Amino acid sequence: MIKINNLHKFYGNGESRTEVLKGVSLNIKDGDFVVILGASGSGKSTFLNVISGLEPADAGTVCYDDKNICEMNDTEMTLFRKDTIGYVFQQYFLLPNLNVDKNVKMGADLTKNTNYRSLIEAVGLADKKKKYPHELSGGEQQRVSIARALAKQPKVLFLDEPTGALDEATGRMVLDLICKLQKELGFTMVMVTHNQNIARMANTVISMNSGRIVEEYTNSSPQSAYEIAW
């Protein structure tokens, strides 16, 4: 369970100081699929970065099973990231000098996961494991990035606009893959998107505007990536 309580985040100093998160509180259940919706500048990406430990909060608490990550020092935070979270970025951020196999190994070696190649197969890239990132399409690179994040067997997977740079067909394929892997492996998933249709796939939907949660609801029957509109 992730318990987020009264989270505040500011950017800038003096007169240009802006409050990006204005006292956000939320509970995320284990194994849940949460989608955070919001327009550009709503604070959704900052919220994701703070609750995943990539950015420090200015006030409030983020507790993973009662451990408040806002109070952790650098070493504790490194261990927390290693043991708990996986991250998928919109821009993939694969290591350009390493092939698919070695990129996925980046995640696998952290938890001594020797079975990581099954994930490369699961994302449909078994025949491309010797290819380098620049030799892959955008969709393939995102699939490598998903395999890399899952290879470290995270308890929570954070995804920041994972389909933002992909076309519709590739986007649907990537989302379908993520959902299947989530059901199979049982991790908690928190995804930020501005695409309202993707929200139909989630169990829990959070809408943000101007640094606040303005709506929170549960989908009684989540749809698949091929059922939603794009």
Next chain:
Amino acid sequence: MIVSIKDIFKMIGMLIVSFCAVIVCAMFLNYHLDLVTVENLITTELSRNFYKAQLSTARVVSGLSGGCLLLTTVVLLCFYIGHYIGTHQKQLGIMKALGYTRWGVAKHFCVFGLPILVGTALGYLSAHLLMPKLYEIQNKDGYLPDVAINFHPGLCAALVLAPTIFFALLAVIYSFVKLKTPALALIREQSSHKIVTSKKDRDRPFLDELRKSNVRQKKSLVFFITFAVFCFAAMTQMSCSMDELASEMMSVMIMAIGIVLAVVILFIATTSVVKANNKTITMMKVFGYSAKECTSAVLNGYRPWAYFGFALGTFYQYILLKLMVTVVFKDLSDKLEYKFDVPVMLITLVVFALLYELIMFAYTKQMEKLSVKEIMLD
């Protein structure tokens, strides 16, 4: 302006290397030219032998140091231009797309000759400030008639103007070649995807793989780090071992140049390694790798090359001094002896190890400070 003054300031390494090259060459070549003028005044066989040895020393020292540092400056310049084009691909691509010709863009790179002009001019002036002391020491031996300092305009042109023009032209030609990439590829930053792949695909741990891959991708940095340590090892050991072959002033100068060159090049190379790996380090931190593991993957691959540079520098200075004693000074009545100085080598090795680890420690601390948010700003 395509290349700004701020970009030129980043080329402090080239300025320092050219300064070092010219200060040594100017002093010894000026002395060489002035020494030739007293040839007719030499009467004894001993003096003639000493005269020949002095001429050879001046030629060897200026030729070796000048040649070596010229090569380093050429590599540094190509590295800087390559790096500049690599980091400004988008802007250069847009200019090409808007209709600027390759030549129209490349000609602006002539400003890369500016640090060479400043470095060589400062080197030449400093050499003239130090020359009275050098001449005083050389004249003190009494083997030769007193040699007076003369200004040689040709030497000034050869050491200041010629390198400036040469490097400005080299910068234009090299950038002209590098800008061959089509405009769209530059805009999409596709030319930076020249990946050097491993011939053998071994199943190594990720950190080992990344370490080896980093070294494979940046061969110019391997050269710089090896060369920096080579300079340090050769010049510091040489200056401590040549007490009978050269004056104290020359020893101190050689040691100072060795240390300055090594530290400057090592800092430039390490900064470049860390900057080039900023995203990799950030991603590793996002995944939960510790700062120690990041340092190990990014910097440790160069350590064997640094020690190889030390061994090479030690061997080089031994051969050079041995040659000086057996070839250059062979005709002198006082037979000079040279033996490899083990204690000096050991002390230099310890000093080098401490200096190297100190620099690596400073960069580890810098890596620790890298914010994981940096990657999101891309």
